[in-house]
Amino acid sequence: MEPPQTDQRLLEAAIEAHADSMYRVAFRLTRDRERADEIVQETFMGAWKGIRSLKDPDKIKSWLFGILRNQFYQSIERNKRILKTEALQDPVAPDSNPTDLQEQVQQALAELDEDQRLPILLVSMEGWSIEEAAETLGIPKGTVLSRLHRGRQKLKEILTRELELKPE
Amino acid sequence: MSHEDQKLDELLRSVEVPSDLHARLRAQLLEQASTVSNNRLQLESQISDAVQLQPKEKPSKQSQNRLQRQTWWIMAIAASLLMVVGGAVWWKTNHSPAGKIDSEIAFMSTTRVDPNASPTQEAPDRSAIEELDRQITAQKMLLLELERQEMEQRIEVAKHELVKLQAKPQLSDSSLTLAVVAETALKAGASPQVIREDLEFVIERFPNSAGANMAGQILAALN
Numbered sequence: 001m002e003p004p005q006t007d008q009r010l011l012e013a014a015i016e017a018h019a020d021s022m023y024r025v026a027f028r029l030t031r032d033r034e035r036a037d038e039i040v041q042e043t044f045m046g047a048w049k050g051i052r053s054l055k056d057p058d059k060i061k062s063w064l065f066g067i068l069r070n071q072f073y074q075s076i077e078r079n080k081r082i083l084k085t086e087a088l089q090d091p092v093a094p095d096s097n098p099t100d101l102q103e104q105v106q107q108a109l110a111e112l113d114e115d116q117r118l119p120i121l122l123v124s125m126e127g128w129s130i131e132e133a134a135e136t137l138g139i140p141k142g143t144v145l146s147r148l149h150r151g152r153q154k155l156k157e158i159l160t161r162e163l164e165l166k167p168e
Numbered sequence: 169m170s171h172e173d174q175k176l177d178e179l180l181r182s183v184e185v186p187s188d189l190h191a192r193l194r195a196q197l198l199e200q201a202s203t204v205s206n207n208r209l210q211l212e213s214q215i216s217d218a219v220q221l222q223p224k225e226k227p228s229k230q231s232q233n234r235l236q237r238q239t240w241w242i243m244a245i246a247a248s249l250l251m252v253v254g255g256a257v258w259w260k261t262n263h264s265p266a267g268k269i270d271s272e273i274a275f276m277s278t279t280r281v282d283p284n285a286s287p288t289q290e291a292p293d294r295s296a297i298e299e300l301d302r303q304i305t306a307q308k309m310l311l312l313e314l315e316r317q318e319m320e321q322r323i324e325v326a327k328h329e330l331v332k333l334q335a336k337p338q339l340s341d342s343s344l345t346l347a348v349v350a351e352t353a354l355k356a357g358a359s360p361q362v363i364r365e366d367l368e369f370v371i372e373r374f375p376n377s378a379g380a381n382m383a384g385q386i387l388a389a390l391n
Contacts, residue, residue: 008197008201011197012194012197015190015193015194015197016190019185019189019190019193020185020189023183023185023186023189024181024183024185027183028180028183033186037186037189040189040193041192041193041196044193044196044197045196045200048197048200048201101179102182102183105179105180109180120180121180124173124176124177124180125177125180125181126181127177152173152176155176156172156176159176159179
């Protein structure tokens with residue numbers, strides 16, 4: 001069913017407020033701009049279709065990121081099938097020596113556990129509050145904090161040399 | 169938050185966002201809304217058309233065939249009944265003796281109708297009519313037989329008269345001879361018109377003769 005004009009305006013406002021953040025998270029999760037773009041678009045399409053299920057418009061940010069996370073998991077499943085096919089056809093070895101700092105960050109993030117990566121992305125990268133991250137991820141605030149702490153420690157261990165090499 | 173943490177956050181945050189991301193997302197939403205709106209209008213139009221057309225919907229092919237079969241059977245039965253009834257009426261009117269009697273009785277009843285008779289008068293008894301018909305038929309046959317016998321007698325008389333007349337002296341008068349022959353023919357049952365012509369021929373051809381005199385007498389008798 002078509003959302004009413006108020007819902008349409010709500011989503012347009014959400015694009016202005018949260019689309020950049022969603023894209024960054026999607027990019028950090030996927031390490032691929034094209035896939036990140038696709039996930040953000042699918043997230044807003046899902047939001048458009050399910051806007052009626054949003055009971056509290058003030059919580060649209062966490063609601064949107066919940067959709068984004070689901071879209072990401074779905075894209076992983078799709079990507080697994082594609083990668084399996086591609087690996088059979090043309091196997092490519094991963095880059096074991098990335099030179100670009102951003103590439104190193106991406107690789108470090110990829111080394112984190114899944115439950116650590118999302119709190120890092122939402123809280124450290126996007127500046128979410130612990131409460132918002134806990135609500136979006138569906139876990140207690142203490143769990144968010146502990147995962148965040150462990151994730152940061154691991155990232156720092158991976159990127160220490162790079163961070164030391166490029167001081168402020 | 170430590171310096172390392174701040175650096176890490178900045179590093180994480182340093183992702184270039186496509187400049188047209190917002191525009192593309194807004195366009196996507198508008199396109200989706202437009203598509204859904206068009207689909208809805210199309211569906212509403214189709215539903216409206218369907219609702220309007222529903223009363224005028226043609227019967228299905230199956231029901232049409234069934235209707236045609238029913239109509240055909242009804243027409244066939246009606247035609248058969250019409251033929252049977254028509255044939256029976258025609259037979260009764262033209263062939264059945266009872267029908268003839270009925271017709272005659274009907275004719276008689278119309279020609280000799282009693283002005284005081286009730287229109288609900290009862291029809292004559294069927295057996296009495298059949299008996300009457302048999303009697304009439306027998307009388308007709310008897311009359312025909314009598315007529316045939318009379319004709320045979322007349323022919324015999326004519327032949328006998330001719331033989332006798334041939335010996336009479338009046339035969340020298342041809343006009344008289346012709347008149348006698350005509351009279352004989354008349355007695356034998358010839359057509360009166362033929363006799364009349366012969367007699368007129370005698371009067372015209374042999375005027376003031378004995379034959380013409382006799383022919384005049386016969387003509388007067390005929391007229």
